[in-house]
Amino acid sequence: MNNIVLLATGWGPQFGGVNAFNHDLAIGLASELGDSGMVFCVVPNPKDSNIENAKKNGVTLIPLFDKNNTEKFDTGWVLEASKYLENSHPGVKIDWWVGHDLKSGDAAVYAAQNVSGNAALIQHMSYINYSQLKDGPPTNTIRKHEEQKKLFKSKAALFAVGPKLTKECEALSGAKVTQLVPGFPEFTSQNNTTHKIVAITFGRMDAASDRIKQGGLAVSAFSEALNFKKEEFKISTLSSAQLYLIGMANDAEEEVKTLQAKADELAGRVVNLLALPFDEDRESLFRRLAEANLAMMLSWHDGFGLTGWEAIAAEVPLIIGENTGVFDLINETLGDSGTACVQKIDVRGRRGNGSDESNFAPDDLQDVKEAIRRIASDLPKFKKNAQNLKKYLIDELTCTWSETAKVFLEALISNQTSDSSIEKTEKLKTPSENLSTHGPFDIVESGNAIPLCAELLLSVGQGSTFEEFEPLPEVRFGRAELDEIKGFSISYGLKEAFLRLHLKNCNIRPGMRLGDDIETQPHIVAQGDNTWAIRGPKDGDVLARRAIGSEALCYLEAEPNKCPEVKFELYCRKRDLSYEIFNDDNNKLAPNKDAILKAFLTKILEGEGSNAILSKAKLIGRDKEHETD
Structure with a gap:
């Protein structure tokens, strides 16, 4: 228990x-x-x-x-x-x-x-x-x-x-x-409105928090975005725009009046500013968020920023401060393909005096104003960017609370294990795993999730030592059949797969890796995050035969006086699974039944995540004191 x-x-x-x-x-x-x-x-x-x-x-x-x-x-x-x-x-x-x-x-x-x-x-x-x-x-x-x-x-x-x-x-x-990584909250509907901007910024908006959360910047920039000079081209979606400011204190009536007057002055017109108290009813809060088509999280600093994360989950175009954990997560996970989906702001901030002096710099105001106008000028484009960002993050991080809980529980188990590598190996081993010894390493191989379709075997190169070693994973693929469903047979394979290494107490030595040379390894691509994409060889449209195994994947070096451990994970994405479904007469199914069975099989293979783990293996260094001749 x-x-x-x-x-x-x-x-x-x-x-x-x-x-x-x-x-x-x-x-x-x-x-x-x-x-x-x-x-x-x-x-x-x-x-x-x-x-x-x-x-x-x-x-x-x-x-x-x-x-x-x-x-x-x-x-x-x-x-x-x-x-x-x-x-x-x-x-x-x-x-x-x-x-x-x-x-x-x-x-x-x-x-x-x-x-x-x-x-x-x-x-x-x-x-x-x-x-x-x-x-x-x-x-x-x-x-x-x-x-x-x-x-x-x-x-x-x-x-x-x-x-x-x-x-x-x-x-x-x-x-x-x-x-x-927090899970995404579920949203049953999103705002498809394109005729006007419905903006939102929410969180704690009391005066003491404004220097950090920059609610005043959101209101001021939104107001200035509505103020078009005579010579400027007016953006139609801003003509009847509205802004929800959620998070005011319950007794902030005077503060709201002051904020409203300031907004009207900056806009040169009356601003539809709806400043509301913080709502502890999350369903109500999320409904409000789902009705928006522009969100702002303009924190000068935020360790993470759940409000921005929830906006991404709602597929709302987001203007976000760069000095936030959410922006770092997007950048480190997706790089430019992710950061291009948001409007990033370098919020400089300012030490306002709490009365008539703002907590933001003039450049902050200009940058956010321009970002609002960019989104307002082409809402469908930025809505598509928001949809893509959510999809990319789910592909890479799963973004469910179930996944967060799994990571949490696995770390708890890890913290309960002994420091002895031999004891650790025994605790990690389950009845479905095979344990073997290669030189100074123990190798633990798990069974494959979809037999015949993908296989991962593991060894190390000759001459590998405890301190420096060459992992030699052997990966094979093929087309397999599933005939356990009465009346149907399913032929399936993989269009593409990935091999990822999780390193503990060791590092990849700088230099060439398998897949860096397109001439000698045209089907393997060495990517970032210790990951290799496997795109061939193929039989038709699916991977077939041995793809990796004749050469070392890379060269690894153990950290001084530490026991190295490498976890190998062979996986594919949802879109990489290829199916052909036939009835007993060897005729392809009608599209509607085909879709139903594809969804069923995908659920079996993937559970709640967006990636199917095909096979796992671990390479665990044995402490020198436990080595035998």
Whole structure:
């Protein structure tokens, strides 16, 4: 059993994005664990609707009532939660306590030390990078930074949301940190309106946050975009444009009036500005987002930026600050093909005085104004870009909470294993895997997901040592048949496949790799992210025969005094699967039945992800002290 307790200050988006992330992660974990574990979440002062919502999604809320301070999870609440668990679930042992940064991280560490199990910590923010603009004197920033440093040096499994925070957490802790990519929320409909701009920016919009989140910049730039000089060509979609500003405080009536007057002045006309309080009803919030056709996340700094991520999920054209985790994720995952799908802004920012002085630079205003007009001038084009961006990200990252939960659980298992490489090998090995020895390495090969269609075998080149070695994967393909469905036979193969390496304690030596020379290896392409594309040889339109195996893939070097490990993953994308479906009379099926069966088979092969894992293998270095002659 794997029993997990998450510690939060609210269930759902109450009190901000950290709790929204916790909500979705908890539900994803419950779905992934199924009957193999239980997921609990400790929450102060939950509503009955919160308890029911959690129960419906497989999560048991542990309520803590009459708690006044919900800004931070008090370590003293841990023992109260533990006693509640003992009474409600006698005999259940907790394996992991999950804390969110400074909000509940200390409590998770305390629970692991004083109750049972282990701690897992997730970093959501980097105070040293923004707090001085929001939280007053630099001493406050330094204090929070030191608190984070102390927390993430605790004995715990470490996680961070997106690449920017993962790097920050590694710098804080000096340890390995697992990146978590949030799942996309589901949107049943998107706005196909092209006759007018419906813009949105949302999140916490209080005055203290404006220097960071730049809500004032969004309103000012939108207003200026509506102000056309006589000699300028007017963009028709801006004539009746509207802007939703969601996230105002409930008592911000005067602030809203001031903002509206400023917007009208900048636009030289009345602006349809709808400034609304923050909405804790996520369905309502997402409906509002789905009605938009332009979104702005203009943060001067954001460790990740869930609002921008949700806009991408809704396929809304996005104007985004470059200094955000979401932009880094797009750039590092997709490169130019991804960043070209958004309007990126280098938000310079400014230390406004809080009254009549703005928190943004003049160039910020001009850049965002121009980006708004670019989108407004060709909405169909930018809508298509938004659709492509979502598709590209799903192809590469899956972007489901189920996948986030899988990554989280795999990292927890990894953190529970022994440092001994021999013990690690035995724990990683399952009944469906074969273990063999090649020189100073153990090789663990998994069974193939679609036998006869793809095969991966693994060895190392002659002369390979523990410190320097040549991986020799052997990959074969062919057309296979599935005749288990009564009345039909299905012939299938792959149009293209990929081999990806996941490296631990080792690196690829600079220089030529297999697939760099188009003359000698025309069917293999060495790509980035330790990935090789396999595009031949082919029999008709599908891969056939041995594609890789006669030459070393690359040259690897182990890090000093560390045990190298390489995971090989052979996979294909959804569009790479090729089918031919026949009935018992050897006649091709009508298109409608063909489509149904294709969808069925695709679901079998791919589950929830967009990639089908065909086969896996691991190359694990054996510690020298365990080697035998």
